[in-house]
Amino acid sequence: MLDPRHLTQRVATHGPYIRVVTAEVKGSAPREVGAAMLVWLDGQEGTIGGGALEYEATQAARAMLNSDQRSKVTRHPLGPNLGQCCGGAVTLVSERIDAHFLSTLPNDLPFARRVEGSADQPLGMTRDLAMARGQGQPILARLEDGWWIEPVHQSQRALWIWGAGHVGRAIVDFLAPLPQFALTWVDTAESRFPDVIPDAVDHIPATDPARLAGHAPKDAEHLILTYSHALDLALCDALLTRGFVSAGLIGSATKWTRFQKRLAAVGHQPDQILRITCPIGDPRLGKHPQAIAIGIAAKLLNEKAEHASRGTLTA
Structure with missing residues (x-):
């Protein structure tokens, strides 16, 4: 779940960082869709679970911080190569969170963004956004055709x-x-x-x-x-x-x-x-x-x- 206030606080404290979120799960996996962690150069917060999976994702996030890449999608089978026996597979979305990202957050949250490829926003996702903004329908987190959408944390x-x-x-x-x-x-x-x-x-x-x-x-x-x-x-x-x-x-x-x-x-x-x-x-x-x-x-x-x-x- 995207929490703009928390993301903004962490940029103010740590500078740019990478948010890694579980976007898809197939079979048995350590965490559910939407589980996220924040990774900066000398620390991190939250967890996507899985031990070796999280370690690998953390190292990749720090490498991403040292590059010009703003977002990426990676797919991870949870088998012997990661030293895990879950037997499932996880897809991760990694995004650079910085002043530029925060400036793209619209007032009428939630919002979808392209994280992989060059396809246009899927029609179903466009429809869901309209229903969420106009009628308050809940958003389900999902990755579709390289576009990522997730609920936004608002009420507390x-x-x-x-x-x-x-x-x-x-x-x-x-x-x-x-x-x-x-x-x-x-x-x-x-x-x-x-x-x-x-x-x-x-x-x-x-x-x-x-x-x-x-x-x-x-x-x-x-x-x-x-x-x-x-x-x-x-x-x-x-x-x-x-x-x-x-x-x-x-x-x-x-x-x-x-x-x-x-x-x-x-x-x-x-x-x-x-x-x-x-x-x-x-x-x-x-x-x-x-x-x-x-x-x-x-x-x-x-x-x-x-x-x-x-x-x-x-x-």
């Missing part, structure tokens, strides 16, 4: 994480690489955040986070896990007043019983208070920060899958 779930302690850091580590989440991370001071924060995460030091919560988007999801019970309570109060899609609070059953009484005392109705989930995560996994983060991430991803399967997902 706004997730606000309140607290940069051990659990907050573990959650961000798990969720930041996932393109479906737009993460906003809040704590009371810059010093409470780690030295390195993923580029995709907006972090906000706020002296009074509860005041900021009063301005959060009403379609956001929230995870409250600060260092202070008083701050947690203030955030619950502010978010119940503001409105939200979902909210989770870290804590024990005893903490939640106490919070329910205090939130009711300041005027919140019981049915609204119970929209907050406490405790969060999966207690069966234990209390280690990474275990809590795994439980939370699984719940968020399962919720999306369940809603999507019922056709009811709105955010």
Whole structure:
């Protein structure tokens, strides 16, 4: 899935690089169509899987960076020559991502581009683009007659994480690489955040986070896990007043019983208070920060899958 914002950020950080994406799969293969990695001269990000396949593609991408070639299509049987036993075959599209490429991105994404040969854009691809732009029909990634088209990442779930302690850091580590989440991370001071924060995460030091919560988007999801019970309570109060899609609070059953009484005392109705989930995560996994983060991430991803399967997902 093409993510223009992420591509732009990486050009700003690393300069030109090669994006390698799985365009076709036949038989058994390490990754699905659309799996991608970014390769620059002294590093890379993402994976197309396969060990030897990825190593070979990475070396070819760096060689491409040192050439004038802007795009190419390569086909790889996954057999003894690559030291793999998948038995299938993979076609890769490699494209140079730089200021020139970014300038070709139209406002009415998605878009198709020629990556191999000289054929005109296939009529079926032209039709699919028109349907996507005019009627919002989904685009399926495919390579056809040397032209490559894929979905464009646009919609994200706004997730606000309140607290940069051990659990907050573990959650961000798990969720930041996932393109479906737009993460906003809040704590009371810059010093409470780690030295390195993923580029995709907006972090906000706020002296009074509860005041900021009063301005959060009403379609956001929230995870409250600060260092202070008083701050947690203030955030619950502010978010119940503001409105939200979902909210989770870290804590024990005893903490939640106490919070329910205090939130009711300041005027919140019981049915609204119970929209907050406490405790969060999966207690069966234990209390280690990474275990809590795994439980939370699984719940968020399962919720999306369940809603999507019922056709009811709105955010």
